[in-house]
Amino acid sequence: MSLPPYTPERPRHPYEDMPYTGRKFGQAFHLFCRGCGYGAIGQLLCRVFKEERLDEKKHPFIVGVGCYSIIPLILPGRIWMTLHGRTLPVATGIKLANPDVTPICLAGDGDNLSIGTNHFVHACRRNIGIVLIMLHNNIYGMTGGQAAPTTPHGMNATTAPYGFLETEFDAVSLAISAGATYVARWTTAHPRQFMKSVKKAIKWKGFAFIDMVSQCPTYFGRKNDMAQPVDVFNWIKGNSIPINKAEGLSPEELQGKFIVGEFKESPREELSEKYIELIKRAREKKK
Amino acid sequence: MxxxxxxxxxxxxxxxxxxxxxxxxxxxxxxxxxxxxxxxxxxxxxxxxxxxxxxxxxxxxxxxxxxxxxxxxxxxxxxxxxxxxxxxxxxxxxxxxxxxxxxxxxxxxxxxxxxxxxxxxxxxxxxxxxxxxxxxxxxxxxxxxxxxxxxxxxxxxxxxxxxxxxxxxxxxxxxxxxxxxxxxxxxxxxxxxxxxxxxxxVIPRKKVAYDAEGKPLKRQQYLPFTMYDKKAGEYKISITPNITTEYFPEWLPAVTHTPQSIPNEFQESSEIMVTNINNKILANEEKIVKIDEYFTDDADVALVCYGLPYRTALRSVKMARADGMKAGLFRLITVWPFAKKAVRELSQKVKKILVPEINIGQIVIWVEAAVEDGTEVKPIPAISRLHEPKELYNEIKEALN
Amino acid sequence: MTRTEIKIAGYGGQGVITLSKMIAAAAILHQEGITATQTEAYGAQARGGACWAEVVISDEEMIDYPRAIVPVDVLMVFSEEAARNYKGEVKKDGIAIFDPLTVRPRKFKVKAKRYAVPANQIATEELKMPVTQNAIMFGAFIGITGLIDEESGRQCVRDFVPSKFIDINLKAYERGLEIGKKLKEEESS
Known part of the structure; x- marks a missing residue:
């Protein structure tokens, strides 16, 4: 039997030997495809953790299932990998049980807009203090390039060889109409803005949603005549329009574009705080 | 909080x-x-x-x-x-x-x-x-x-x-x-x-694990998941990890993992995990299982039941005893894990086992599997209703004839 | 080991379930030495439609079979449909209670002793409060069967009704008790 050794020793200071390329299990390698955007996103999250000096007990990462499930290999803090699409209800349980903890959920577009859409819209509605970073690569990468709810109309995928007939989901509009209080979208072409957004979301009281568009050269690129990783990156970059510039454009002009920016910032009472008030009220009433 | x-x-x-x-x-x-x-x-x-x-x-x-x-x-x-x-x-x-x-x-x-x-x-x-x-x-x-x-x-x-x-x-x-x-x-x-x-x-939720000498375990000594202790020959079940305490593993996976909570794709790892999570229950069957027996010591026929049918069966057995029939009642308070050993012992005592259930017969399969000496096992299904006490009484009577 | 099987049937909204719960609660909470089990047609009390409830009163530590064993000792019917369905399920020496306003006596021919308790009429005409018919029926039940002490019944009524309606309901209960005892006397004489 040959199991990898377990190295439970922790660094003296949680941030002391945390290189941006990761420290989990002391690994010096990653499992991402060449040109994948997720490595960069993981690195950006590491930087947020380090710069903000976040307490890992207060900010566990709740991770779903998808290509991005290997991001935690380079992430600091505690990782809890859940079933496909169930990140948000698990985080809801954690948050209600421990109102001083703010879980950071990593979910994919398949997690969040397909199998777990129900949980997503209701978490937005409840305004529970969770950070949700949706990693959006337009395709199911882990299972081999099947069409996702975010695959743009007409694009190819392994389950849409003649072009995707359906229309893609706009997660941002969905989150806004469902009642999320902080909503933003960035792409891998906007790393600094994304970091700023994550920092804001972690301190946000309520449900914070960030739609992070990333490139998948292996499946999305190859299936759609973008042979080089940088082609997909450029496709995303070229299709991104800042929110202030998008305002004057017609729906036709915005077809297939990624509008980036901070869409909504309207604080509302947070659920777990309200629940503590409810406990006080219920106990008062009982007396 | x-x-x-x-x-x-x-x-x-x-x-x-x-x-x-x-x-x-x-x-x-x-x-x-x-x-x-x-x-x-x-x-x-x-x-x-x-x-x-x-x-x-x-x-x-x-x-x-x-x-x-x-x-x-x-x-x-x-x-x-x-x-x-x-x-x-x-x-x-x-x-x-x-x-x-x-x-x-x-x-x-x-x-x-x-x-x-x-x-x-x-x-x-x-x-x-x-x-x-x-x-x-x-x-x-x-x-x-x-x-x-x-x-x-x-x-x-x-x-x-x-x-x-x-x-x-x-x-x-x-x-x-x-x-x-x-x-x-x-x-x-x-x-x-x-x-x-x-x-x-009540067994409370523990936040701190202790070793044999009563010292709190350090994080390095704590295993998040069950491990088989070869020396002691038993499964060591540690306390439940808590996301806000030291003991939570760095990575808690949904996939197959080692007792140290390291995810991997080795066959050995799967074998260890599956064996551990199943055997920690199966090997401790006697500690977990709860049963109750009524008049089974000298019984010729026994009813094996759980849930509401137990109450019906109790009445029927009392009726049968009042009429001088040697009937007994064996009740499963825990259905799972199945009380295989206890049912086997019962089958050695009685000649016939009746299993009244409010379904087409789900536990009766397990009773049949537990019986080794050829004792006859008969399901008494009732669909979406309670058995009548008279109905079970008649079954007991028939079984004894 | 003595069991008393009680079956109550009628339409949802007539207080069938409440009455059964009152009998069970009186036996369990207010009377020493006996216990009870109440089962009901689930969900019918709010929706209307045919509705029944069963109470088993016993002096055992635990009641085994939770439903009333047919033939029952006490049958109470509040609708002709219920009377038709259940009139064969009462013991010959049992007790059959009905409300003459909702069940015509000729539609309810049983071998058991029959008691007509005009609870609806008293509630609407004398007490001017139709919901008190439950307390009247409860009182009559205790008066006729004697399964539960009068004082236990009184306690139970106090527990069951909202505080501002306690007086009127207790009055209704006493009235029911009186009717019940009177019917019982007539029977024995």
């Missing part, structure tokens, strides 16, 4: 409680402080009362968007440090299977109250049907074990719910309380013991 968690507050005494209410009070007495649920008849009184009572003892109640969300939130809260439960019925229970399998894999102590109704499909909400006995064990993907209790009175719903929470804490596996549409709505007497007596019965 443990400062908002309060002690159980129901004054001791006699109450007339509906079965569902008794289950809620039992859970609260056992220290349950989190409930997530979704409305489905006939368990609606459980979330209703939970929403009223939980805040009074500092617990958290949330009505989720569906049963999948409910049980996932329960798993989240359970590793968030609270004793947690959900309840559901037929179709909702099917939706929960995926997460139950996962909860068994990562050894989370959760309790599911299953107020069974008829099936298949939507069935009839107001009739009892013990249709999910096998589903509870084999419903999820992969191989895992559950512990299932089958109470038969309101009082037992109170007492055995406490036992169910204790079992979940001890063995770290999903634990199920089998109620049904009738038992859930029966109004009966429930005696609530004083708080200090209750406290002796």
């Amino acid at each position: 443990s400062e908002y968690i309060y002690e159980y507050d129901m004054p001791p005494g006699r109450y007339v409680w509906m079965g569902n209410t008794a289950m809620v009070e039992g859970a609260l007495a056992a220290g349950c402080r989190f409930f997530a649920g979704y409305p489905i008849t006939p368990q609606n009184e459980v979330p209703e009362r939970m929403s009223q009572r939980l805040p009074q003892v500092g617990g958290r109640f949330i009505q989720m968007e569906d049963e999948i969300g409910s049980i996932s939130a329960v798993v989240g809260a359970a590793l968030g440090g609270l004793k947690a439960m959900t309840s559901t019925s037929g179709p909702g229970f099917s939706l929960m299977q995926e997460t139950m399998s996962w909860a068994a894999a990562i050894e989370v102590p959760i309790v599911v109250g299953e107020v069974q109704r008829t099936g298949p499909g939507a069935g009839i909400v107001s009739l009892p049907h013990h249709s999910d006995i096998i589903q509870a064990h084999y419903g999820g993907n992969g191989e895992y074990q559950v512990i299932a209790f089958a109470p038969a009175t309101s009082q037992e719903l109170f007492d055995l719910t406490i036992e169910a929470f204790n079992a979940a804490e001890t063995w770290r596996t999903p634990t199920i309380i089998f109620s049904d549409s009738w038992l859930g709505h029966i109004h009966e007497e429930v005696k609530v013991p004083p708080l200090d007596e209750l406290k002796k019965r």
Whole structure:
């Protein structure tokens, strides 16, 4: 039997030997495809953790299932990998049980807009203090390039060889109409803005949603005549329009574009705080 | 936020409680402080009362968007440090299977109250049907074990719910309380013991693990998951990790993992994990299983039953004894893990075993498998109804002739 | 080991379930030495439609079979449909109670002793409060069967009704008790 050794020793200071390329299990390698955007996103999250000096007990990462499930290999803090699409209800349980903890959920577009859409819209509605970073690569990468709810109309995928007939989901509009209080979208072409957004979301009281568009050269690129990783990156970059510039454009002009920016910032009472008030009220009433 | 968690507050005494209410009070007495649920008849009184009572003892109640969300939130809260439960019925229970399998894999102590109704499909909400006995064990993907209790009175719903929470804490596996549409709505007497007596019965959630000498374990010494101790020849079940304490592993995976919580794809790892999570229950069958026997010492025919049919069978056996027939009753208080050894011993004593069940015969298969000496086993199915005492009496009479 | 099987049937909204719960609660909480089990047609009390409830009263530690074993000792019917369905399910020496306003006596021919309790009429005409018919029926039940002490019944009524309606309901209960005892006397004389 040959199991990898377990190295439970922790660094003296949680941030002391945390290189941006990761420290989990002391690994010096990653499992991402060449040109994948997720490595960069993981690195950006590491930087947020380090710069903000976040307490890992207060900010566990709740991770779903998808290509991005290997991001935690380079992430600091505690990782809890859940079933496909169930990140948000698990985080809801954690948050209600421990109102001083703010879980950071990593979910994919398949997690969040397909199998777990129900949980997503209701978490937005409840305004529970969770950070949700949706990693959006337009395709199911882990299972081999099947069409996702975010695959743009007409694009190819392994389950849409003649072009995707359906229309893609706009997660941002969905989150806004469902009642999320902080909503933003960035792409891998906007790393600094994304970091700023994550920092804001972690301190946000309520449900914070960030739609992070990333490139998948292996499946999305190859299936759609973008042979080089940088082609997909450029496709995303070229299709991104800042929110202030998008305002004057017609729906036709915005077809297939990624509008980036901070869409909504309207604080509302947070659920777990309200629940503590409810406990006080219920106990008062009982007396 | 443990400062908002309060002690159980129901004054001791006699109450007339509906079965569902008794289950809620039992859970609260056992220290349950989190409930997530979704409305489905006939368990609606459980979330209703939970929403009223939980805040009074500092617990958290949330009505989720569906049963999948409910049980996932329960798993989240359970590793968030609270004793947690959900309840559901037929179709909702099917939706929960995926997460139950996962909860068994990562050894989370959760309790599911299953107020069974008829099936298949939507069935009839107001009739009892013990249709999910096998589903509870084999419903999820992969191989895992559950512990299932089958109470038969309101009082037992109170007492055995406490036992169910204790079992979940001890063995770290999903634990199920089998109620049904009738038992859930029966109004009966429930005696609530004083708080200090209750406290002796409840196994609390531990935050710190200790070694053999009573010293708190360091993080490096703590194993998040069950491991087989070869020297002692037993399964070592450590305390449940808590996301806010030192013990939470760096990576808690949904996939196959080692006892140290390292995910990997080696066959050996799968073998160890599957063996451990199953054998920690199966090897301790005698410690977990609860049974009750009535008049079986000199019986020629015995009825094996669980849940409500036990009450019918008890009456029939009393009737048969009054008429001089040597009938006995063997009751499974825990349905899962199956009391294989005890049933085998019973089969050596009696000539014939009757298994009345409110389904087409789900446990009878297990009874047949446990019997080794060729004792005849006969199912007595009843679909969506209780057996009549006379009916079982006649079966006993026929079996003795 | 003595069991008393009680079956109550009628339409949802007539107080069938409440009455059964009152009988069970009186036996469990207010009377020493006996216990009870109540089962019901689930969900019918709010929705209307045919509705029944069963109570088993016993002096055992635990009641085994939770449903009333047919033939029952006491049958109470509040609708002709219920009378038609259940009139064969009462013991020959049992007790059959009905409300003459909702069940015509000729539609309810049983071998058991029959008692007509005009609870509806008294509630609406004398007490001017139709919901008190439950307390009247409960009083009559205790008066006729004697299964539960009068004082236990009184306690139970106090527990069951909202505080501002306690007086009127207690009055109704006493009235029911009186009717019940009178019917019983007539029977024995």
